[in-house]
Amino acid sequence: MxxxxxxxxxxxxxxxxxxxxxxxxxxxxxxxxxxxxxxxxxxxxxxxxxxxxxxxxxxxxxxxxxxxxxxxxxxxxxxxxxxxxxxxxxxxxxxADEASCRQWYAANPARLASPWRMRLRHVLLACAPDDLDGRAKAREQAEALLAELREHPERFAEKAMRFSACPSKDDGGELGWIEPGQTVPEFERRLLREAPGLLVHPLESRYGLHVVELLAREGGEPLDFAEAHPRIAAYLRAQVLQRAVSxxxxxxxxxxxxxxxxxxxxxxxxxx
Structure with missing residues (x-):
């Protein structure tokens, strides 16, 4: 500040x-x-x-x-x-006792996964969140880029260097390996639902529209209870501690x- x-x-x-x-x-x-x-x-x-x-x-x-x-x-x-x-x-x-941990595990399967990381490249068509007309134009441009890249995937780096507003354009749009918390939440949430390859639709974030190719992903698989137990116990203890301190x-x-x-x-x- x-x-x-x-x-x-x-x-x-x-x-x-x-x-x-x-x-x-x-x-x-x-x-x-x-x-x-x-x-x-x-x-x-x-x-x-x-x-x-x-x-x-x-x-x-x-x-x-x-x-x-x-x-x-x-x-x-x-x-x-x-x-x-x-x-x-x-x-x-x-x-937290084991019964409480098992109950939480059964109720929250999607929140328990092994650590993940993803390698990707993107083209950022920058636009302010409240610029509706600009977003519409950026979306049209992103769709056109995707259509061309589906035909000519070898041109991704060229398109990134020409159109991207991200500093990664100098590396052909490559962001390298990213881990949880290194990008904005809306970007991560969408990527975690996608299979490796060129995303079918543009990814929208607070920064604009992204044309993304997910090059590789590691981790993110569901944990079994034995693996998840320490994490669940720590989480439940933190919740109880917060209420007790309050x-x-x-x-x-x-x-x-x-x-x-x-x-x-x-x-x-x-x-x-």
Missing amino acids: SCSHYEQRVEHVDLPKLAVNGVAIAADELARELQYHPAASQGEALHAACRALVVRQLLLQRASALAISAEAEQGEAAEEARIRTLIEREVEVPE QYIAVLASEARIEGFAFAAADSPLVQ
Whole structure:
């Protein structure tokens, strides 16, 4: 986020005076926190930033009351280490039993697959998401490219270098091997449903229309229960932990004197 954007956000938001049990949270700390909470409106961003700082202060005060000290792990700040240790000590989270894991496995077969990666090349016909006329023209161009490439697949690199708006055009449209999270979700979802080869229809993303050839795919096969069990258990434990921490913070908030911010019933405060 640029400094000018950050200053503009701070200038146009009235910052409340926050305090937890008489300990004030400085306005400049709240102003800095705002940049970590992008939202649809400034009011939503301010609410999220206030909640994060109040929750942090609640947890730190509780850690001080229990005389908790902790050694920070690599990349972890000292305060984060104290909060982590507090949660580990105060919040009990049972491990998921095998029956619960099997139930989740049976209900979510499509969400359990081996790690995948794909190698592909593409031609990007760039167009803004809200440019409907531009998208229609890009789709026509993409369909025409596909028709030509079905007849002359050897021309893919040539077409990428000529028409693509992606930097990969210099490599004939080659993106190399991609793994989960390396492209936008709508791109990944479509590719995971396709067989290797030239895609029959253009792939649409927030960046425009893509003519794609899926060169190879590895992984992505369904896992059996034995392979999936550790992953399911970790997921279920994280879900229980999230709810338990939310309840723990709600109790701390109900017993504290908080100024400048109020937890709503549906606020579900979580560690930020």
